[in-house]
Amino acid sequence: MIQVGRIKWFGGFNTQRGVENNYGFIERKGEADLYIHKSQVKCECSNLVAGKLVKFDLGFHPYNHREQAQNLELLKLSEETACNVLQACFEHQDPKIWQPIINRYLSMLSANEIKDQLIKKINSIKPEQQLSLIESLSPEFLCSPDLRNIRDSLPTDKHLQICKKMLPADVNGQISQELREEIIGILDSGIHNIDRELSETIGLFIPEHPYFKKELGRDYLNKFGIKYLYHMTHISNLNSILENGLLSHNLSHQGGFIKTDISMQEAQSWRTRWHGHVPFYFNPRNTMLYKRRDLQDEIVMLGIDPMLILEEGTLFSDGNVAAVATNVYHDLAMLEQLPWTIIKGRSWNDEDPATKQRYKIIMCAEVLVPDRVNVQSILKIFCRWPFQMPAVRELIPDCVNISVEVNRSLYF
Structure with missing residues (x-):
């Protein structure tokens, strides 16, 4: 029976006998090393150095058997x-x-033999080697319906990588219903942060899936440079926010969740229509913060996932919603019409008083989310000074993954 292995050692000078050895041994994992005599070597013995791969028949020594x-x-x-x-x-x-x-080996076998050999091999190797084996397979073997159970055992991101190999080379090619269902099953399992290139490739074949629609939405928001939405609050309110999420004006006041209210009370009567929404700014360095600049060392900025803009019921404005001239939109296409240069500006100053007042309103452009925003949507907490960070971090529960960062550019 043919076998393969590696030379452990062969030949060399025997100091006890004063001659060159004419034999050696082959390594066999889990078994005793296998003896090889020079007379059974069909190649140059000088090539039999340690670690060299060899093939051989398994036989028996004629004398000691x-x-x-x-x-x-x-x-x-x-x-x-x-x-x-x-x-x-x-x-x-x-x-x-x-x-x-x-x-090369599997290509010589029938479909049933491929299935049997692969299952046998996978069951015989370590779990950490199983992925390496599957990733080594050519697409024609991966496409076998019989290997679905094997693919399903992989981590979701690796599973998608395997499915990518199974896609047609031509983006206009026909993807099988089985593969479509398999990929949709992976996406529906709640996978996040798919590699960009992988996402783009798979999205070409299943563009209708909500995951890829969401990714298109993310690309759309990136177009406007919307990295975060911002919600400013007093540090004393963090405990409640991290426990209950961000609540609308109505819900937070009804439940008594606000310890320190930094909102401009004189403006609240003009905002009553929007008290059922949680407000966010595109640019927190606006007149609202300026009027509260004496409290800046006690104010933290919550950096919120901008994907909230894509949620059903979310609205956005081209200015402070307390102002009569402000427009409020629900159509995402209207983001194109917002005066982004002014919204993201560092200052509202202008020689013309009317223009200055208009800039003040525009820089307070808002995003309004109905009722409540979950803690999971808070991506970062920004502080004005490093000394604030320990107190903020202490308030974050162990089960909540939110980073804390100093960003003075958000403040005055």
Whole structure:
């Protein structure tokens, strides 16, 4: 029976006998090293250095009847074509031996044999090697319906990488219903942060899936440079926010969740229509903060996931919603019409008093989310000074993953 392995050592000078050794041994994991005599070597003995790959028949010594290698030759994985040798390589435990030949070997088998051999191989290797094996397979083997259970056992991101290999080379090609359902199953499982290139490739074949529609929305928001939405609050309110989420004016006041209210009371009567929404700014360095600049060392900025703009019921404005001239929109296309240069400006100063007043209103452009925003949408908490960070971090529960960062550019 043909076998493969690595030379442990061969030849060398025998100091006890004063002659060159004419034998050596082959490493066998989990078994005793296998003896090889010079008479059974079919290649130059000088090539049998430690670690060299060899192929051989398993036989027995004629005198002591112990196992020994026979008909030993060098093994060149890149050139080997004999099915029995490739099978021996495939069945070997060393990935450096079976991985380079796996597709060559499987291509010689029938569909049923491929399935049986792969399942047998996967069950015989360590879990950390299973992904390496599957990733080594050519697409024609990966596409086998019989391997679905194997693919389903992979981490979702790796599973998608495998599915990507199974997609048609032509983006206009027909994706099978089975593969479509498999990919949708992965996406529906709640996977997040798919690699950009992978997402774009798979999205070409299943553009209608909500995940890719959301990614298109993210690209759309990136177009306007919307990295965060901002909500400013007094640090004393953080405990309640991190427990209950961000609540609308109505809900937070009804529940008594606000310890320190920094809102401009004189403006609230003009905002009654929007008291059922949670307000956010595109630019927090606006007149609202300016009027509260004496409290800046006690105010934190919550950096919110801008994807909230895409949620059903979310509105946005081209200025402070307390101002009569402000327009409020629900159509995302209207983001194109907002005066972004003014909204993101560092100052509202202008020689013309009317223009200055208009800039003040525009820089307070808002996003309005109905009722409540979950804690999961808070991506960062920004402080004005480093000394504020320990107190803020202490308020964040262990189960909540929100980073704290100093960003003076958000303040005056």
